[in-house]
Amino acid sequence: MDSYAASLNVGNALPSGTISTMRSYFKAAALAVPLALTAVAAGAAPLVTPMQQAVAQAASADEAIAAFYRGRDFAPIWMGEGAEHRRAAFLWALDTAPDHGLPVGRYDPDTIRAEFAAARTAADRGALEVEMTRRFLRYAQDVSSGIVDPRRVDPTIKVTVPKHDWLEQITAFAEGDPYAFVRSLWPTTPAYTRLLREKLRLRGIQDAGGWGPPVSVGGLSLGDSGPAVVELRNRLIRMGYLRRSAVASFDAALESAVREFQIDHGLTPDGTVGEATLRALNVPLEDRMAQIVVGLERQRWMNKPLEPRHILVNLAEQHAYVVDDGKVTFDTVVVVGADTPDRRTPEFSDTMTHMVINPYWHVPRSIAINEYLPALRRGGAQHLEVYSRTGRVNRANVNFSQYTASNFPFSLKQAPGPRNALGRVKFMFPNQWNIYLHDTPSRNLFARDVRTFSHGCVRVARPLALAYHLLAPQTETPKADFDSVLAAGRERRVNLEDPIGVHLVYWSAWVTPMGRANYRGDPYGRDAKLLSALRAAGVELAGGRS
Structure with a gap:
């Protein structure tokens, strides 16, 4: 596929003087080309071929598409000499659309192949030419920016998805390597790529029979034995947490595997199978694949360059990270909004400009x-x-x-003080929802597996360490500088010399750089709503439950 090169010579040369005549005519007539336009004096070359006329008529309904074809004098890109590679690249993209969790029925590559075989007249070919461009632009939007509008899924999702210029996209596709351009539409973030790999891995496990029977009994720990332990062992083997063995007792290897599973699922890693661990173990493989499909859509919503230094707050995980040049340099658990309509923390992006020490x-x-x-x-x-x-x-x-x-x-x-609800510092990224990160005197909640208790703001477990970390680029003594202001006991604003991007996201599935798939719950029910919207758009999750 990488060896395919674009063919730039499409369409036939037009008679001298035709280009300016066509452009002025189509602009005046809003691209509606009457049949009479082809009637010329006997023996003269036609001003417009039937194919050009059909393309112009079909393209007139959309300005971007019309501008594209007008700029190339209505020469086709999907049929005729040199178009084979473009068709092949696009059909390959559509055939692989299910890997990305896209609704393949929306584009229907089999129907496209049949339409090309059936198109005989200039009118049919012109209409199909333009329809192919519309389908391509729809696919480009879907795979690069998402299938559904996040704000229609849930009103607390305030994400602004990236939008692309259709004229620029179709022009770049027509003039470059079609395979390379299709691949450039996919989000290039490591998070997206890892989710794709995990989806394919789970599909392979599903095709091989899935994870096997669920574990029937909880309350399992080191030294236990019996059928439930065998079920646990077999399921963890199929999940990839344990090497194959015939041991029927809950030994040290099984305890270690349980701990690894618990870490990957945000549970207290005590090595015992309690109620929460049993529930996570028995989530069907199909449901985990659904989480990945939802995660792929959310990554498409974020398919834009992020700041070299930014803060990522994962509401589903209740964890915050500072990312510098693609690497996590600081992390902390957090408490987020409670699961009530007026307290759920919204998803959005903004810019942190300052912190307030000893805040009112x-x-x-x-x-x-x-x-x-x-x-x-x-x-x-x-x-x-x-x-x-x-x-x-x-x-x-x-x-x-x-x-x-x-x-x-x-x-x-x-007033500022040890009992102040905001603690010793708050981190400000001014926004219309009055959401910010802050310290808190209520420390006990950070030990919970699920930390949804606030009124909407994000409480930080390591606020002073976060403050030192954020101040480090602008002072050689961040801790001493911060602590001296803190000791004064008076409210003071400290500006960040380089503002920092803040992204509040809701990722219930992700894969670490080491290839470890992590899953969390759906505390606000947003994943369920998004999955329903994706299914309504035609996304299919094939396979049985296991």
């Missing part, structure tokens, strides 16, 4: 009226300062029982 907490109004107003009525919430439009008020002079959620006129703040 400006209590969001929704929290103030829903959670703290009842406490204020009882004389509680003493850790909060109350403000009116004119300044701080003495709460002893306020009868809070007279206020409701609709007429509460005050704002609430919490």
Whole structure:
């Protein structure tokens, strides 16, 4: 395939003076070429061939496609001399579309082959020529930017997918190596490539019979034996966590395999098969493949250059990473929004510009009226300062029982200190949802396997270490500089000399550079919605459950 070169000589030469005549005519007539245009004086060369006329008429409905064919005087790219490589490259791409989790029925390569065989008249060939270009551009959009609109899947997915210029795309395809151009449409990130490989690996396991029977009983640990241990052993062997053996007892090798499985699935690696581990072990192979298909779509949404230094917050994993030039240089577990409609952390990208040390907490109004107003009525919430439009008020002079959620006129703040809800530092990437990363005095939640407890912001388990790491490029003494400001006890903004991209994503399946497939749950149900949308678009997940 790599040896295929593009053929640039397509179509026939036109009579002298025809090009300018065609362009001015088609612009004036919006590309609607009447049949009368081909009527010329006896013996004169026709101004437009029937094929050119058919192409112009078929292309007139779309400006980008019309501009492309107008620029090449309506010469075809899919048929005629030199077009074989383009057709072959595109049909190869469509034949491999299922590998990418794309809806092959949307393009239907078998129908395309039949249409080429059936097209006989100039009108049929011209219409098929333009339809092929439309299909190619649809495929290019799907494989490079995604099949579905993320904002229609779930309103909390605020991702802006990359868009490409259709005229530039079809021109580049027509003028270059068609196979190389098709491959250039695929996301080139290592994350996408690894997911593709894992999908093919699972397909091979599925074709060989899958993972075998599920494990019927939990509560298994070192020293146990019996049928359930054999089921566990056999399933872990098929999953690739254990070498083949006939040992029927829960030995050290099996315990180690269980730990590796638990690490890859975000579970406490205690080496025992409890309820959570049993549930993860028995997830059908087809469901894991579905997670990968969803992951491929999400990677297409992110198919754009990311900043050399950026922060990736994986909401499904509840983990944050700092990435420098493609390598993870810092990571920490995090707590994200609770699974309620008003608290789920949205997915979006923005830019971190500064951090605030010893921050005040400006209590969001929704929290103030829903959670703290009842406490204020009882004389509680003493850790909060109350403000009116004119300044701080003495709460002893306020009868809070007279206020409701609709007429509460005050704002609430919490001063810096050890009990401050934002902890010692917050990391700001100003956005319309008022989401940011911050410290917290509530440390116990970081030990949980699933960490969805916040009001929507992202609580960081290692906030000071993150601050030092982010400040390191702009000072030789990041820790000392930060700690001196912290010790002063007063709120202070510290700007980042080089702003950092922040990407809040929701990846429940990914593969490490070492080839270890990782899976997490679907805490907000977004994967289920996305999978439903992909299936509605024609994506198929063939095979049985095992």
